[in-house]
Amino acid sequence: MSVTADDVRRIARLARIAEPTDRVEALVGELNGILSWIEQLNEVDVEGVEAMTTPVKFPLPQRADEVTDGNCRDKVLANAPCSDEGFFVVPKSVE
Amino acid sequence: MSELFKLTLSDITAKLKAREVSAVELATEGLALCEAAQPKLNAFTAFDADKTLAMAKASDEKLARGEGGLIEGAPLAIKDLFAVEGVDTAASSNILKGFKPTYESSVTAKLWENGGVFLCKTSMDEFAMGSSNETSNTGPVNNPWKGPNGEMLTPGGSSGGSAAAVAADLCFGATGTDTGGSIRQPAAFTGTVGVKATYGRTSRWGTVAFASSLDHPGPFAKTVKDSALMLQAMSGHDPKDSTSLPNDVPDFVAAVGGSVKGLRIGVPKEYRVDGMPAEIDEAWQKGIDWLKAAGCEIVDISLPHTKYALPAYYIVAPAEASSNLARYDGMRYGNRVEGENLNATYENTRGAGFGHEVQRRIMIGTYVLSAGYYDAYYLRAQKVRTRILQDFEQAFEKVDAVLTPSAPSAAFELGSKSDDPIAMYLNDVFTVTANLAGLPAMSVPAGVDKDGLPLGLQIITPALDEETMFKVGAAIEDSAGFVAKPENWWS
Numbered sequence: 153m154s155v156t157a158d159d160v161r162r163i164a165r166l167a168r169i170a171e172p173t174d175r176v177e178a179l180v181g182e183l184n185g186i187l188s189w190i191e192q193l194n195e196v197d198v199e200g201v202e203a204m205t206t207p208v209k210f211p212l213p214q215r216a217d218e219v220t221d222g223n224c225r226d227k228v229l230a231n232a233p234c235s236d237e238g239f240f241v242v243p244k245s246v247e
Numbered sequence: 248m249s250e251l252f253k254l255t256l257s258d259i260t261a262k263l264k265a266r267e268v269s270a271v272e273l274a275t276e277g278l279a280l281c282e283a284a285q286p287k288l289n290a291f292t293a294f295d296a297d298k299t300l301a302m303a304k305a306s307d308e309k310l311a312r313g314e315g316g317l318i319e320g321a322p323l324a325i326k327d328l329f330a331v332e333g334v335d336t337a338a339s340s341n342i343l344k345g346f347k348p349t350y351e352s353s354v355t356a357k358l359w360e361n362g363g364v365f366l367c368k369t370s371m372d373e374f375a376m377g378s379s380n381e382t383s384n385t386g387p388v389n390n391p392w393k394g395p396n397g398e399m400l401t402p403g404g405s406s407g408g409s410a411a412a413v414a415a416d417l418c419f420g421a422t423g424t425d426t427g428g429s430i431r432q433p434a435a436f437t438g439t440v441g442v443k444a445t446y447g448r449t450s451r452w453g454t455v456a457f458a459s460s461l462d463h464p465g466p467f468a469k470t471v472k473d474s475a476l477m478l479q480a481m482s483g484h485d486p487k488d489s490t491s492l493p494n495d496v497p498d499f500v501a502a503v504g505g506s507v508k509g510l511r512i513g514v515p516k517e518y519r520v521d522g523m524p525a526e527i528d529e530a531w532q533k534g535i536d537w538l539k540a541a542g543c544e545i546v547d548i549s550l551p552h553t554k555y556a557l558p559a560y561y562i563v564a565p566a567e568a569s570s571n572l573a574r575y576d577g578m579r580y581g582n583r584v585e586g587e588n589l590n591a592t593y594e595n596t597r598g599a600g601f602g603h604e605v606q607r608r609i610m611i612g613t614y615v616l617s618a619g620y621y622d623a624y625y626l627r628a629q630k631v632r633t634r635i636l637q638d639f640e641q642a643f644e645k646v647d648a649v650l651t652p653s654a655p656s657a658a659f660e661l662g663s664k665s666d667d668p669i670a671m672y673l674n675d676v677f678t679v680t681a682n683l684a685g686l687p688a689m690s691v692p693a694g695v696d697k698d699g700l701p702l703g704l705q706i707i708t709p710a711l712d713e714e715t716m717f718k719v720g721a722a723i724e725d726s727a728g729f730v731a732k733p734e735n736w737w738s
Contacts, residue, residue, distance in 0.1 A: 154621055158547075159614075162612070163610045163613050163614050163617070164610060165594075166613050166617060167597070167606075167609050167612075167613040168570060168573075168576070168590070168593040168594050168597050168608065169594060169597045169606055169612055170591075170594040170595050170597070170598025170599070171598075172598065172606065173596075175603070179607065179610070181612065182581060182607060182668055183607070183610065183614070184666070185669060186611060186668060186669065187611075187614075190558040190559075190561055190562055190624070190628075192554075192555065192558055193558050193559060193627055193628060194627075194693075195555075196552065196555055196625060196627075196630075198630035198631060198632060198633075198634065201630040201633050202472070202630070202633055203626055203629035203630050203632075203633065204629050204633040204636060204683075205460070205629070205735050206446075206490065206628070206685070208445060208447055208492060208685055208710050210447055210492065210493060211447070211725055212489060213486070213489060213543070215486065215512065218605075219447040222311060223277065224349075224591060225347035227350075228349075230347070230349050231346050231347065231348075231349075231579075231580035231581070232579055232580060233536065233577055233578075233580070233583035234583065234584060235380065238369055240295055240579055242578050242589075243585070243586075243588065243589045243592045244287060244588075244589070245588075245589040
């Protein structure tokens with residue numbers, strides 16, 4: 153499989169990265185280089201093999217369903233790029 | 248140059264305990280050394296002298312009462328991926344520039360509980376994506392070791408700043424993270440010891456996420472014993488990380504110096520790759536001879552899926568990264584670049600905030616996870632990963648540890664590989680398998696090449712068996728007698 157300049161623009165849009173206008177052609181080459189290199193995985197027989205999700209198996213831990221955190225509004229807002237009156241300020245998203 | 252900072256972590260903690268030196272004195276000197284070295288090495292991203300001195304003072308008070316943890320009073324360097332409360336933590340990325348966490352990562356919290364003193368944050372490849380520390384938003388780190396004609400070399404990556412700080416004797420230990428080799432390759436390039444434990448031994452909580460199923464926090468140190476001490480002080484169950492192992496932490500330090508007699512050491516034929524310098528092969532052979540002389544049995548083994556590890560990694564890691572890095576949207580934290588609507592704001596924020604390598608990996612990840620390709624790429628790669636783990640499991644029926652080179656070359660010149668992503672990725676060819684399989688692995692300095700540059704050997708052991716890794720590592724260290732140091736041009 154190989155990607156075109158249009159694919160690169162589509163992938164950038166999906167990834168919410170501003171169209172890298174001056175890098176589109178370079179990215180076509182780079183992504184195709186990487187994608188053709190990873191094609192070799194098709195040589196591996198994975199018939200009946202389970203996908204690995206975690207290297208060491210142990211039961212997923214559970215904890216009591218209780219509140220363990222909170223009441224730290226100022227800490228949560230401390231790194232906000234824009235905040236006001238204890239709220240995040242974000243661009244208008246509902247027309 | 249300070250004589251004190253040339254000491255090992257074990258030696259300095261003994262001196263601190265004996266009150267021969269105070270933690271404040273040490274911290275003050277450490278800050279001065281790092282400050283002096285910064286214009287030359289460019290290894291550091293943040294300092295907080297008030298915090299450093301306050302922590303050192305607290306250590307002195309504990310030591311005066313005859314108390315104190317494992318590494319009480321020892322100044323440590325912290326990779327910029329670990330959240331340190333109140334100190335700039337940016338993962339060497341513009342998107343997080345100026346971010347000051349209001350919380351502490353679990354690993355650094357454990358280090359401070361054990362008496363470590365925060366000294367500095369260290370530079371790294373942006374979001375830990377790189378093998379040369381050249382993608383850092385603060386520019387490349389210079390390896391304390393220079394080339395034969397004075398060339399500036401990479402300290403490796405992604406934890407290049409931490410490796411450089413330990414190699415230049417600017418701290419007594421450092422943290423790194425290893426997702427595909429980001430501790431072990433820089434350790435090999437700088438003549439230091441680098442360890443990643445079994446996946447889940449060290450908590451990932453509060454560490455900026457790259458590829459969650461592959462990320463392993465771990466230490467850099469000057470000696471194998473120091474690395475065991477550091478790992479001891481970093482490890483343990485953390486309820487805040489659901490993948491943190493519930494197992495008790497063994498006494499890693501006690502394993503160092505244990506007999507290796509009778510251990511079976513596997514030598515995998517697949518790690519003899521084309522174009523590998525003869526000196527790497529020779530260092531490997533020396534390692535084999537040393538272990539044989541120490542009473543180990545050498546066994547030729549095969550890990551047939553080795554060549555598929557890197558391609559599988561370059562699907563799994565970008566896929567997880569594209570998902571993890573989706574959080575950087577410029578809304579709640581990080582830097583925002585406004586656009587004419589919400590989507591444009593997201594796109595501008597991420598277009599401006601992420602560097603080229605990070606964008607490339609997010610795009611690869613987005614592509615392999617996009618509709619119609621999931622099975623062909625991501626699912627297949629996860630199955631190949633199972634094959635790689637099975638290779639090791641079969642090998643470990645016959646051997647106790649695997650010995651390989653740590654990296655396919657010595658440190659290379661800055662700028663020499665930055666135009667070719669795949670050439671850069673190949674740096675991790677020997678290290679990435681242990682990340683995919685989640686196994687303990689370490690790099691130990693084994694000698695120097697014809698240019699006097701350090702070379703490392705890697706030891707890989709079964710899951711949860713770090714003790715054998717430390718035993719074998721210490722045996723290599725003893726036999727290698729590696730004492731070479733770069734000439735000091737940074738202070």
